[in-house]
Amino acid sequence: MSHTKIAVVIYEPLNSDGSRVYRGLKTALEFKTAGDDVVVVFDGSGVESLAAISAPAHKMNPLAVALQDNILGACGFCATSHGVAEPITTSGWALLTDNKGEASIRNLVVDGYQILNF
Secondary structure, three states: OOOOEEEEEEOOOHHHHHHHHHHHHHHHHHHHHOOOEEEEEEOOOHHHHHHHHOOOOOOOHHHHHHOOOOEEEEEHHHHHHOOOHHHHHHOOOOEEOOEOOEOOHHHHHHOOOEEEEO
């Protein structure tokens, strides 16, 4: 494994710009395939995207499956406020609450990850 550490953070909801969600997932997969240390976090309105692509019939579901071990989960606060906490947890994803109930981007930086936002 290389020393490259990348955190892909997806903020975009599918209904706004699905291509950004797709590019974020494909970028993460590129890093994973290269043997890099890559994680994916869904934050803000992006939590809606994780809920949607978790459905087996969704066209981006194969990307979620391919990145299953790399997706850390979704911001707990955002998932609750966007009404998608249940579909996210039912699909087996974690709700990230390490920053007073929200996902911590700072912790990723402290752990040495370069942040890529989509």
